[in-house]
Amino acid sequence: MTHSIDQSINCLGTFCGKQDIEHLTKEALNDTYGIKKVDVMVLFGGSILAGVEVMADAIQNQIAQQYIIVGGYGHTSETLFTKAENAFPGISTGIESEAELFSAILSAEYRLAPDYLETKSTNCGNNVTYLLDLIHREQIPAKSILIIQDVAMQLRMDLTLKKHVSKDVTVINYPAYHAEIILRNNGLAYREDIKGMWEIKRYISLLLGEIPRIRDDEHGYGPKGRNFLTHIDIPVNVMHAFDEVSTHYPELIRKANPKFASQ
CATH class of the missing domain: 3.40.50.620 (HUPs)
Known part of the structure; x- marks a missing residue:
């Protein structure tokens, strides 16, 4: 870790x-x-x-x-x-x-x-x-x-x-909560308890699923892709963070579930 x-x-x-x-x-x-x-x-x-x-x-x-x-x-x-x-x-x-x-x-x-x-x-x-x-x-x-x-x-x-x-x-x-991840006993933990909070790997998976979706390229949901969203520029430090976390947890990158797609 x-x-x-x-x-x-x-x-x-x-x-x-x-x-x-x-x-x-x-x-x-x-x-x-x-x-x-x-x-x-x-x-x-x-x-x-x-x-x-x-x-x-x-x-x-x-x-x-x-x-x-x-x-x-x-x-x-x-x-x-x-x-x-x-x-x-x-x-x-x-x-x-x-x-x-x-x-x-x-x-x-x-x-x-x-x-x-x-x-x-x-x-x-x-x-x-x-x-x-x-x-x-x-x-x-x-x-x-x-x-x-x-x-x-x-x-x-x-x-x-x-x-x-x-x-x-x-x-x-105004998001429903804020979660701070810390290192504890050589593992990840939440600094504070949050009511009904996701298991940490589920939370990481949700975050990793977002960057490819909001990124405005042919694979994303922005105007250059599926055109579901307005354009946003993703800061360099955020992309570096995404690259580090996705490299560490490649199995947690979440793909869209067609079961819940709009009809």
Whole structure:
């Protein structure tokens, strides 16, 4: 185990886990964007249980006009449902989507509820398009949208949403958690416990899956590839981190699962 592998993983986590405001408060929104309430706050499926706590804080702090949870059943759902059952036995009975599961936990733990659920999406792309369909269908004002996603997928969700909304829509990022990897006993460990957190190799795999997707080349999801995302330039230090981690863990590079592709 090299002494830089933890730093490289954390570099990927910081890059992928885009965060636009320091705290989820009206004051932070006003200081950064000149608004005290966003029109819409969205918690996306694909995140871990910690995302529910973030949504609860947002509702309690009254930072949005409308609260939406989006998520059907995708490549992360089996793990999420298992961890939810371990934390809240019986919570997933009769539930088939991540949005419903998050909503059930929000109710059980905090006695809170979102305004809307979207339960059919299976991947990052239709998470966004189905969300926008719901907003259009329900005629929800959405000039500002705050999105909460797993650290590994936060940046890609941002790039996907910006592909589909006009430039006058303010998109604000706030990931569901931050994870710091450290070296401990010649192995990798999380510095702090995070509710429902992925096993470390799963977390690494999620991060490694992101860079090839957001890289704007013929193999990626940017305009030069499948055109799912807006363009982004990946910093040199992030590519160096990706190269180091992928060389150390080549078996963890995640390929897209066609089972959850948009139809």
